[in-house]
Amino acid sequence: MNKKKAIKIATASAIAATGFVAAAPTQTDAAVNVKGEVARAKTVMYDAMYAYSKPWLATDELVDRTVAYAAYKKGEAQYKYAVNYVKKYAPAKERTGILTELANVRTKYLLGRSLNYIKSWNALELVVEPAAAKLVNNVEKATSVEAINAAKAELKKVYDGQQGELSKVVESSIKAHVKSEAKNAYDDAIVIADESIAELQKGLKVKEVSASADKAINEGETLTLPETVEVTLVNGQKAQKAVKWDTSKVDTKKAGKYEAKGDIDDTDLEATVKVEVKSVAPQVTDVSAINSKTVKVTGTFLDKLKAENFSLEGNKVTAFTVNAETGEGTLTFESVVPSGKEQVLKLTEKVEGEADKVIEFKFTYTLAIEAISANALIVDNDTANQSLTFKLNKDVSDADLAYVKAAGYTVEFQATSAVFANGNSNSDTGVLASSDLPEKFAYKVVISDMDGKKVAESNLTEVKVVDKSNVIKSIDSFKLVKGDLELSSNTVVASEEGVQIKGVVGDKADGTNNTDITGLVEYSSSNKNVAIVDSMGVILPVAPGTTTITIKSGEATKTFTLTIASKAREVSNLTLSTSSVRLVEAGSNATVGVVVKDQYGELVDSFNLANLSYEASTVSVDGEAKPIVAVVGGTTDEKGKASLTLSPKVAGTGTVKIKSGDTVLKTITVSVSKEIAVANRKFELADSAKDTTLDLFTEKDDATVMFKYNQYNASGYLLGAEDNITEADGDGTYKVSSSNPAAASVGVTADGTITVTGVNNGSTNIIVKEGSVERARVTVNVTDSTPTLKTITLKEVNKVTRAGAVEADDVLSLKPSEGVNIDRAVQNLTLTTSSTNVVRLDEATGKLYLDNPAGTGSMVGTFEQDKETPIGTIGITENLAGAPVGTTYTVAAGSKGTLVYSIKDSSGKVVATQVIEVEVPVTTP
Secondary structure: OOOOOOOOOOOHHHHHHOOOOOOOOOHHHHOOOHHHHHHHHHHHHHHHHHHHHHHHHHHOOOOOHHHHHHHHHHHHHHHHHHHHHHHHHOOHHHHHHHHHHHHHHHHHHHHHHHHHHHHHHHHHHHHHHHHHHHHHHHHHHOOOHHHHHHHHHHHHHHHHHOHHHHOOOOOHHHHHHHHHHHHHHHHHHHHHHHHHHHHHOOOOOEEEEOOOOOEEEEOOOOOOOOOEEEEEEOOOOEEEEEEEEEOOOOOOOOOEEEEEEEEEOOOOOEEEEEEEEEOOOOEEEEEEEOOOOEEEEEEEOHHHOOHHHEEEOOOOEEEEEEOOOOOOEEEEEOOOOOOOOEEEEEEEEOOOOOOOEEEEEEEEOOOOOOOEEEOOEEEEOOOOOOEOOEEEOOOOOOOOHHHHHHOOOEEEEEEOOOOEOOOOOEEOOOEEOOOOOOOEEEEEEEEEOOOOOEEEEOOOEEEEEEOHHHOEEEEEEEEEEEOOEEEOOOEEEOOOOOEEEEEEEEEEOOOOOOEEOHHHOEEEEOOOOOEEEOOOOEEEEOOOEEEEEEEEEOOEEEEEEEEEEOOOOOEEEEEEOOOEEEEEOOOOOEEEEEEEEEOOOOEOOOOEHHHOEEEEOEEEEOOEEEEOEEEEEOEOOOOOEEEEEEEEOOOEEEEEEEEEOOEEEEEEEEEEEOOOOOOEEEEEEOOOOOOOEEEOOHHHOEOEEEEEEEEEOOOOOEEEEOOOEEEOOOOOOEEEEEOOOOOEEEEEOOOOEEEEEEOOOEEEEEEEEEOOEEEEEEEEEEEOOOOOEEEEOOOOOOOEOOOEEEOHHHOOOEOOOOOOOOOOEEOOEEEOOOOOOOEEEEOOOOEEEEOOOOOOOOOOOOOOOOOOEEEEEEEEEEOOOOOOOOOOEEEOOOOEEEEEEEEEEOOOOEEEEEEEEEEOOOOOO
């Protein structure tokens, strides 16, 4: 207690001396009246409470207990006087009631307030504080930890025993003050005792750590571990040591059993506590709608629930996510829920060994429209069933018109022109006319409630009308090519010509995605002092440096940084299929696959490996140094690939250094042996750069692969291919066959080369047998990435009302012919596999094909059987006479009925159809 705020009571006799004794009632008093005496007694008892409470409220200081005690004694005396007075002079029928009233005031204010205030104060200054002082005094005299701990225990017993007395004062602020003073006295004494213990134990090492009590908490609770642990010192005394816990391996959010380790101060010892995190079941407390397809789920441990735990009749829950910060969950439905109709969401809890527990939660979503915005759109100039759209409130998705109407609202689209399918400038569906739309118009959307009152109106918003087949939505990729070589680093040498941007791929506004849009884009260079790009995408280097090349079509753009380098391309990197070769002096050659790149990281095509030098190790033969192998190189293809042939010359071990000038690019370790005895054979690829997966797509040029059944000596040196090998019906010692000829066939040449040719999708085992004994096998997989037609967007065709020919170009979007005898290119389609070649239509046969200008003997723009790749067909599958008739049909006067064009992929599957109504008068105007 703050000694500036209170004065101690010296002795009980001093307190008694301040007592007040009321005089005994006399007859004269009775003449006053009973009510007055009762009122006086109550006032004096009230004053006993006010004697300490009013000063506290006014000054925040405790009143002298002498004053409080004096007021209490005065109240008691006045109470006794009033009781006697009432008993003597009050009417008998009123006496009991008056005495009860006086007793209640005494109990509440005199005993309940004043006396309890004095008791709490007495507990503090007459019990707790003296006990604390006693501990400090004992500590000063103590010579052992045991004595101090005993004194601490005695103080704790007193302190704990006085908690009830300390809490008797009624006023919460005074109670808090008294208890705080008591705790301060207790804590200060304990600190002094602990400091004394620490001093006595100073320098004593810890012998062992006492086991810590196990800890159990529920998932999600905070783990609290003790700040100290008990240890045994080398002298056998017990002590408390501070510990710093590492709880990083305790996941309080996941049920399980863990261990926490703690470093103990001033020791190398470690404390361990076992922690059990108990599983807590998830609990949903509330469900409320966010919008027509999502609801908010409130509860605890919701992250333990999954979408499959929830169900809504007539709908499907597609996702359930939980916000890690708020703990709230969000359920997403596949379909919208009806507006204004109560829904019942079911939560199913599965408990092993028990029946499923199903809890129902009700919610209602009501569509409330506060704002509306019309979408700025680009529509096609000749497509049917296009609609204007809008958004509600702050939604990012377009509103469902049918849903809005079902919720009781009326929707009206108002346009500046008669653009709607109904022929008017207003519509309740927003469906546009299929043709004759102006280049642009504006519209707004007005929504009214079921009473006809307007609730929202959008701004007037512009719509552009275009030919979407020529409008690019996005530009996704391109190729920078030099001849047949695709450049990956976007680096061009200043002296190079013929570098061009090709194969631009993107998405069109009409929904045709991942399609070739090369002819619909423009090119520009940000720095024409470095490079110029023409309308065909051809790059003209000007000077070394960098420039940004932009590929653009309308609002769609794609950019890349082009570097013009001053130094000519040089071979600077080789990748070898193997770094070591073993040969036999009298055996076969070895082939090493090579991939060649220049200093810019680009593949190098048309490079003759003979332009490199090959420095082979030599051995002395009859005093003459002879190379152990000879090396001959081929020419790289468009993928930078070529082969080196190493021919054994003399037995020995060494290397072949492949050099460009004085620079060694790669080194091959070579060993040549004289041993020619065959020890074993291996079934191997003839070219190690190849693989065992074939592709029937002709553009890939990967429909065959060659193997050899190679002979090796005992040291693992290659002797050469086994030549006593034939096909299964031959007479060789070894025979090779295909387990699935329908997938791939096999053939063998006189030098032992085994050629596997793909036939159809599938896989086969190529097996080598000696008699009936299988000696080797390898699996060959055959794929066919040949593109076929995936989707195609057809033109809208109005009813035919005039005699004449209906042709394929009335249905297909075709580019103008690029020259005499060149088939027109087909637009607005996608393929199952991307291709850089143009899709054309052979109008004579109705074939859609990939033009293959690179094919041997093929002619650009003309379909040639076995040289082009068919991807589909177009033809009339139903005409007025009911029989198919190619791609053209001549409608005569008086004709009536339908023509049906069908577009099929290469397998014959119908991809799209177009029905054309025919109604031609007998006499055509």
